[in-house]
Amino acid sequence: MLFRRFEGRDFAEVLQIEMEAFEDHDPYTYMNFYEMNPEGFIVAESGKTITGFVMGYRSSEQEGRIFSLAVKKEFQRKGIGQALLKVIQRHFRNRNVKYVRLEVRASNKSAQRLYNRMGFIDCWYEPGYYIDGESGIIMKKYLYPAGLHEDLMADDWSAIS
Numbered sequence: 001m002l003f004r005r006f007e008g009r010d011f012a013e014v015l016q017i018e019m020e021a022f023e024d025h026d027p028y029t030y031m032n033f034y035e036m037n038p039e040g041f042i043v044a045e046s047g048k049t050i051t052g053f054v055m056g057y058r059s060s061e062q063e064g065r066i067f068s069l070a071v072k073k074e075f076q077r078k079g080i081g082q083a084l085l086k087v088i089q090r091h092f093r094n095r096n097v098k099y100v101r102l103e104v105r106a107s108n109k110s111a112q113r114l115y116n117r118m119g120f121i122d123c124w125y126e127p128g129y130y131i132d133g134e135s136g137i138i139m140k141k142y143l144y145p146a147g148l149h150e151d152l153m154a155d156d157w158s159a160i161s
C-alpha cells in the first residue's frame with residue numbers, strides 16, 4: 001500500500017469512492033479542495049487502484065480539520081482507514097498543528113469506533129448538522145509534538161511528509 005498526494009489523474013477514482021461512500025455527493029467540493037489544499041489531499045494506492053483518500057486542511061493556527069475520509073468498499077476493514085488517519089495526523093503534526101477536529105454522522109458507528117480507537121474524543125453533539133437533518137458529533141484529538149509520540153508509520157509515508 002502506497003500513500004501519496006492526490007494527482008489530477010486520480011480524480012475519477014476518488015469521485016467513485018466518494019459517490020459510494022456519501023449520500024451528499026458533491027464533485028465540485030473536491031476540485032475546490034484540491035485547488036486550495038493540494039498538500040492535505042492524500043490517497044492510498046494498491047497496485048494501480050486508488051483504495052481510499054483523506055482530505056485535511058489547517059483551519060486555524062492550532063487546528064487541523066479532517067474534511068473527508070473514505071475507503072473503497074471492497075478494501076474496507078483492512079486497516080486503510082486507520083493508516084490514512086495516521087498519515088494526515090503526521091501531516092498536521094509536521095506543521096505544528098496542536099489538535100485535529102472532524103465531524104461524523106451520529107448514525108456512523110463504524111467510523112466513530114475507528115476515531116475513538118485512534119484517540120479522538122467526542123466533544124459535542126450538533127443537532128441537524130448535515131443537509132438531510134441528521135445530527136453530527138464533533139470529535140477532536142490532541143496531537144503530541146513530533147518526536148514525542150510516534151504513531152506506527154504507514155508504509156511509504158516518508159514520500160509525502
Ligand SMILES: CC(C)(COP(=O)(O)OP(=O)(O)OC[C@H]1O[C@@H](n2cnc3c(N)ncnc32)[C@H](O)[C@@H]1OP(=O)(O)O)[C@@H](O)C(=O)NCCC(=O)NCCS
Nearest residue numbers: 021069070071076077078079080081082103104110111113
Ligand atoms: C469509515 C471508513 C473510512 C473506515 O475505513 P476502513 O479502511 O474500513 O477502516 P479500518 O480497516 O482501519 O477499520 C475499520 C474496521 O476494520 C477492522 N479491521 C482493520 N483491519 C482488519 C483486518 N486486517 N481484518 C479484519 N478487520 C480489520 C477494524 O478493527 C475496524 O473494526 P470495527 O469497525 O469493528 O471497529 C470506511 O468504512 C468508509 O469509507 N466508510 C464510508 C465513508 C465514511 O463513513 N467516512 C467517514 C466519514 S466521517
